[in-house]
């Protein structure tokens with residue numbers, strides 16, 4: 001391991017993965033389950049989405065320890081129709097439930113061309129683009145969403161009744177430059193405001209309001225208040241649609257029925273997710289898709305940039321560039337996060353590891 005700055009450490013992907021798996025196993029997860037969770041969180045870190053990567057061991061680990069997440073979840077998959085799967089997460093750790101739902105939707109899409117999985121009884125499942133990448137690498141286009149703890153006021157309201165529910169769209173380019181749009185419904189994810197508070201910096205007044213609904217630059221006031229939705233009433237409407245699919249239709253909790261992992265860490269969240277997958281090989285050949293996706297990106301890249309130092313990119317490029325760089329030079333991980341992973345990996349954490 002190679003220290004780069006005072007608070008970031010570069011760790012090779014395989015070492016970080018092994019450390020993460022050991023840590024989650026000591027929190028009581030079976031080896032395969034720990035490997036699924038770490039696959040999503042390490043991909044998040046490779047993408048540069050460190051707010052949603054292995055740093056989440058802090059909240060996931062403490063929630064397992066206080067009984068809020070079931071480390072030994074018995075996740076089940078029902079098949080009510082050829083292209084449909086219903087996943088019950090048994091209050092398992094979110095990325096594990098997410099991986100089960102992703103695999104179930106991929107299997108359904110292989111059979112039917114299009115497959116959909118709804119997951120219920122889940123918890124915070126990390127960022128979405130890692131699931132989109134796994135699907136894209138297997139040839140599937142995807143639309144994936146999750147509901148979330150309520151942090152947004154209904155448009156015109158003054159209390160938190162709407163989740164900052166993320167949605168992601170991914171279309172594979174078999175040559176490797178997949179389109180990956182992964183976005184929360186707020187102007188920024190709440191984790192970025194938590195980071196500003198930690199760093200002692202102000203936030204733009206377009207990110208959030210204080211508890212009385214007034215825009216604020218103070219991250220503490222923002223965390224006590226509400227996130228602002230993207231595009232005003234339109235982002236509000238989109239957030240509700242994601243919750244209708246991820247929460248209401250999946251038979252999970254929705255809106256204020258979702259438990260907050262911050263305020264009630266010892267209670268199951270009963271979050272829901274949805275995964276819609278399309279097998280692109282049923283639409284045309286690999287060459288057909290590669291040519292069209294490459295042309296699609298080229299049309300965008302050819303736009304003369306307003307600032308020559310900032311060429312036009314398509315969604316997902318920042319993350320895929322980070323992934324390529326960090327795969328070769330190592331993953332930049334917060335020293336605090338690394339320490340916590342090492343603590344969990346080196347000592348039994350008070351929860352009996354499963355067989």
Ligand SMILES: NC(=O)c1ccc[n+]([C@@H]2O[C@H](COP(=O)([O-])OP(=O)(O)OC[C@H]3O[C@@H](n4cnc5c(N)ncnc54)[C@H](O)[C@@H]3O)[C@@H](O)[C@H]2O)c1
Pocket residue numbers: 049052124125126127128129146147148149164165166167180181182183184185187188189190313314315316317318319
């Ligand atoms: N599980 C949850 O409850 C939850 C809730 C909220 C957010 N999240 C996760 O948080 C992460 C961050 O979300 P966010 O909304 O802050 O993301 P963001 O604003 O950083 O990026 C959103 C999208 O815009 C693209 N993008 C960024 N700059 C671009 C540019 N100049 N040109 C073209 N495209 C560009 C990115 O590739 C990405 O696909 C996501 O991974 C999301 O899934 C998870």
Ligand SMILES: O=C(O)C[C@H](O)C(=O)O
Pocket residue numbers: 052148149164184188189190191192
């Ligand atoms: O962490 C959360 O509370 C939800 C989401 O991941 C976010 O960052 O807003």
